[in-house]
Amino acid sequence: MTSEKNDEQLERMRHSVAHIMAEAVQCLFKEAKFGIGPTIEDGFYYDFELPRALAPDDLPVIENKMREIIAQDAPFVREELGKDRARELFATQPYKLELIDEIPDASVIVYEQGSFTDLCRGPHLASTGKVRAFKLTHVAGAYWRGDEKRSMLQRIYGVAFGSQKELDDYLFRQAEAARRDHRRLGKELDLYSTHEGIGPGLICWHPRGALIRQVIEDFWKAEHIRRGYEIVYTPHIAKLDLWKTSGHWEFYRDHLFSPMEVDGQQYLLRPMNCLGHISIYKSKLRSYRNLPVRYAELGTVYRYERTGVLYGLARVRGFTQDDAHVFCRSDQVEDELAEVLNLAQFMMSSFGFDKYQLLLSTRPEQYVGTVPMWEEATECLKNALERLDLRYEVDPGEGVFYGPKIDIKLEDAWGHVWQGPTIQVDFNLPQRFDVCYIGEDGLEHTVVMIHRTVLGSMERFLACLTEHYGGVFPVWLSPVQAVIIPIADRHIGYAHEIEASFKNDGIRVRVDDRSERMNLKIREAQLEKVPYMLIVGDKEMDSCGASLRLRSGEDLGLESLAEVKNRIRTAVEAKS
């Protein structure tokens, strides 16, 4: 079957299951009034007015009744009725009557299966027995027609798939997604918090989250320096006039914080790092021989987002971009773009992402610059992509106001897709700010700027990493790499000796010297997802070693301290 036919069939089944659920509810609650029951992604829902509030316990009862209906294999029968006949049929169903009134046609369609008839255009399965696999997931309140002035109905949600295996896979993925949710793990692993007092979307990085961030930042910096970038720092505020010149004030105002006033001048909290980098570039004369100039900054920016769209670390109001700007000659753009793409690939593979999608976003409705400029920039991006033999899709009209871009979407270990690196070509800001170099001809030429991130932002990247690894960070990223657990008090001294020696070798280690039982300490270290546990008692002290346990629960037995160190070092280097 083609995928399209498959989808159509699935849709039909989900809709049929909604009717079957409604029939089951009718059997269980004679007084039930029925709202609507459409399909949604992965399943369906149905709204009911019931004599009492449903509890989670009700769902298995309804499911059982549904299974009976399915077992009866009753046919779905389509019938076209005049409106008067339909009104008679649904005389006790006020919501259905309301719907009938609104249908402009003279007649309406109803579907009947077993003891239940519903106002519905269909299509449906041939009979209830054709339903494969379904599950009711949860109940929520929903106003009739989404209008808070109308009655509050009870909405039962369910999912349905073409086979039990697909359903099981889906439920497993859902449980896994909940288990991996970075907001939950962020709390459990004590990575970050937000505070109503500070304001929504503003992240406080706790020591463990901050440690992961530092490891990422240090790695990022070293790799950038290796590749010829220079690190800079620029201010978080600048005069509003600068943002007027850049076009941000005009094109981006909805995402800007309101200006501040200083000495009668308006200042803006920066939404981007570009203007500081342009200022440094322009602080001296540049020759064609000095290009490309590549400035990189872990630059914190602030952008307004509506409270409703804020989401953990993934969508926030303040975030640190792993930003860089390349100032180059137009004959260097393609090479530089190819280098940036290569760096982005290197970064993604370093963090264990092997699946990603590339999107080339073109000119949006609101833009600065001329159409030929946009075309030239887009061409450069295409050529660089093709030079690296990368497959990409075009996302029309999704460019930034100042230029086209490549967005890289990372797929994490669980199939979630994340906004990752962004690479933008910009022919516009250099013109607006007169960003030039002296060419071989002795004349001034305007540079081309490339804006790029290769991780995105530290906040969103940590969210993505957390879900990708399900909190089980590889050793090099683990905030605590090893916990040393002394068996009795007389082993505490030895434990601290190991701690000092390991710390000295740059291994992040701590001693759990609380007066708790060893098994509790092991369990807690596992919950914390610490990669290595070193258990030390008499035997270990005598042999100058430690009994090694992994967070998976695997017991590796007694090893010498040198072996343990080596094992940790190897894992750190392998980034595994």
Place this chain on the structure above:
Amino acid sequence: MTSEKNDEQLERMRHSVAHIMAEAVQCLFKEAKFGIGPTIEDGFYYDFELPRALAPDDLPVIENKMREIIAQDAPFVREELGKDRARELFATQPYKLELIDEIPDASVIVYEQGSFTDLCRGPHLASTGKVRAFKLTHVAGAYWRGDEKRSMLQRIYGVAFGSQKELDDYLFRQAEAARRDHRRLGKELDLYSTHEGIGPGLICWHPRGALIRQVIEDFWKAEHIRRGYEIVYTPHIAKLDLWKTSGHWEFYRDHLFSPMEVDGQQYLLRPMNCLGHISIYKSKLRSYRNLPVRYAELGTVYRYERTGVLYGLARVRGFTQDDAHVFCRSDQVEDELAEVLNLAQFMMSSFGFDKYQLLLSTRPEQYVGTVPMWEEATECLKNALERLDLRYEVDPGEGVFYGPKIDIKLEDAWGHVWQGPTIQVDFNLPQRFDVCYIGEDGLEHTVVMIHRTVLGSMERFLACLTEHYGGVFPVWLSPVQAVIIPIADRHIGYAHEIEASFKNDGIRVRVDDRSERMNLKIREAQLEKVPYMLIVGDKEMDSCGASLRLRSGEDLGLESLAEVKNRIRTAVEAKS
């Protein structure tokens, strides 16, 4: 002679030199009208109305005339005159007449030497011959009585000392200070810039300045982690209400930027990092066993300063504090303060500062909390200082509004004094924000907070370091540690091989492969104050080595690459 008598004598001489200068000007410009001629730090000035603007060339001429007057050894003669007699005497001197009118007494004092008489209370030297050593330094415009609606006079500045040696020392120190001025070196060494477009007092760190900053930050972080601090990151903005609760809004408003509005709520750019750290601390329950908790952050803050007081990197509107907050029990405060003092000492000695002053600042006029709280906190600071056997002075009333503090003033290699580390005890914020722990007794107790920096801010510290080292940064802080200079084009490949090998070993190195003469490249590397120059030609290639030159000009001859690396590594480790 006691220092006080010495000072009095010097003051008297400086004042006398001002009169001698006035006499010299009178000899050279018959039409001169005289303003006033007081002493100032290190010297004196005198304001004149003259028929033409003075040029720098005029100063030696005036100096020569002054030397003649000194050679005459004319006595300074004091006389008391009735006002009418005085008005006759100064009939052609409108400024003097104005002064006479304002003297409430019936008589005035004048001093006469040689051909010059001045309205003056004295005292003066016995005669002009007693002048030891002086120099005229510069001329500037000055409104009569500082009133811009009155005449603009010409002010000649000079300095005078008790001996030629003292004068020479002073002039050398002045020249040295100018040579070491971080604003000048910041430009010459390409360390940072400010931009009118961004706004005054907002620093853009150029790659070389940023590199020094990174070395400092990495060193700082490692040392803090070693000493039990945990690094965190917190937002640069927070709701205004938080700053009202903290007291900053009330006590610190003059130094705050104006609030921004987001979703109808006011937000403030942070002037301090404390509130983020408090929020993290409060994100979970803490037991007495968990204390002390030490959060460190390289936290950028923004404070309003008047444009007039902004000064290079030393006084700015946005700066990154090397901040930390220690949350502890009251029985831990003294230990923690002693630890912080020890860390501050370690940091200062790491950067080559062996002279500093300690100031204990006590309760200011405007303060929060109770007097007994302040006394307890002040006592803790005193005890910690005494425990470490540190000498300190008390600076009454100079504490922050929320607690007393220790300020450490660094003396740089040239005797300039810089505001360095600050250590503050705070019993107040913990109360205002209810920052607690569960004690051994199972009850809630309020923590004590210690606010501290051990460098101050990255901006001011770089200013201080730059002047301390006169731009000749020790190897570990040098942005470029070695330049490789190929003698001819055929040596460029070898130069790049060395570059790759050195970079691989973490040495910051670059190749100067421009087609310029070797001597020019050496000179430029010296001006850049690069510690090592590796000159490579045939001989060096054949022996797999390099000829090593130091920035001092010293030539160390041919060394193997391993020897050169070792030399650099040793210097880096020694921080020398």
